[in-house]
Amino acid sequence: MKVIRAQAMGMCFGVKDALSTVMMMDYPERATVYGQLVHNGEVLKRIKARGFSTLEESDRTPAVSTPNVVITAHGLSDKERRTLEASGKTLIDTTCPLVSRVHQIARDLHEKGYFVIVAGRKDHVEVQGIVGDLERFAVVARPEDVLVYPSDRIAVVCQTTTPPALLDVLFETISRKNAGKEIRFIDTICGPTRKRQEAVEDLLPKVQALVVVGGKNSNNTRQLRALGEKAGLPCFQVERASELRPGWFYGLDTVGLTAGTSTLDQTIDEVYAALVEMEVSCDATIRK
Ligand code: SF4
Structure with missing residues (x-):
């Protein structure tokens, strides 16, 4: 393959x-x-x-x-x-210094009197760390979470692994529901996450399915997979090569490979080698 x-x-x-x-x-x-x-x-x-x-x-x-x-x-x-x-x-x-940066920005704006909104998942440990030092804050993961906030000054930061497209929608919704207020928006998506998401966007038109290597509870890995699913491709998330199943790739010629930011190079190479060597029959019999 x-x-x-x-x-x-x-x-x-x-x-x-x-x-x-x-x-x-x-x-x-x-x-x-x-x-x-x-x-x-x-x-x-x-x-x-x-x-x-x-x-x-x-x-x-x-x-x-x-x-x-x-x-x-x-x-x-x-x-x-x-x-x-x-x-x-x-x-x-x-x-990570890029997480510390979000803490610093959120704390500074909070001290200056802003109501701080963190775009991200409230059950994620990174977000819990950011809001743990704030008193006036909200966490929003979806546009439906956005409210009218009890402050005329609002600052928005985000979990470092937030997809840029989601952040755009959240910011637009916050601005619309809180029209007339001062709203400061600081994009705190980290560079490595952004680069990996852009690389997947480039890859998707060239492949018939996407394999994503990374932890089941890794937010950035999940987001990479979500990009593939949004494009309508079959997507398979594995933590190691032994989880790959030939039946997933029946009838496919070209598969894309990406991996989350906590995946070891060795694991990626093992998954790559297993995929390349995998023989997937085009008739009804899967040979390996
Ligand atoms: S994904 Fe990596 S670079 Fe980005 S904030 Fe997390 S640890 Fe830092």
């Missing part, structure tokens, strides 16, 4: 830096990773294999048993950091 790789895909600098910090840390058994370092099962396996304790995002509590706590690439509110430090923990911070 012919496989076309997206021009930009896979691990971003934020995830690479976070991973390299934990892989080089001394005494991993003395540290707890406070949530999923990144949303990718293969990466998490490597971290656990080094001896770190880990906490699921929903189970995060300052009462961890280790003296050191690793803040994940998705970031954490200052309030939660202070609580951890007050309980005697030493923090190792792997927050």
Whole structure:
């Protein structure tokens, strides 16, 4: 099968830096990773294999048993950091600088009196970290979530992995429903996410199906898949090569390949090799 790789895909600098910090840390058994370092099962396996304790995002509590706590690439509110430090923990911070930037912008505008709207998923750990230091805020994921807000000054930022087209719609809806108010819009989509989404847009007209490699709970991976689905292509999301099924590709000649920002190069290469080698019969019999 012919496989076309997206021009930009896979691990971003934020995830690479976070991973390299934990892989080089001394005494991993003395540290707890406070949530999923990144949303990718293969990466998490490597971290656990080094001896770190880990906490699921929903189970995060300052009462961890280790003296050191690793803040994940998705970031954490200052309030939660202070609580951890007050309980005697030493923090190792792997927050991506592009996530820290959103925190800073949201806090500054909040201090200046703006009501802050975060475009993103309210159950996502990155968004929880951003709004964790705010008192007057709203989180909107869809145009239906947008309300008339109780402030004449509104600032809009977004989760770093928001699709640009969705952000445009949300901003238009916020502006329309809050006409006459001062509204500041700061596009905080991160560059690597934008590049990967643009690369998929370029790829879609050239392929008959799309394979997306990445964690099931990775927001940016889901968004890449959503672009393919919106274009009407069959889309298959896998975390590793062994999840591929020849039957998915019956009758297809050309498949596109992309990967989320927390996917290891090795995993992408394994999926690519498996797809290239996969023999998919054009008659009713799938040979492999
Ligand atoms: S996806 Fe963007 S914001 Fe998230 S870690 Fe990567 S570079 Fe940073």
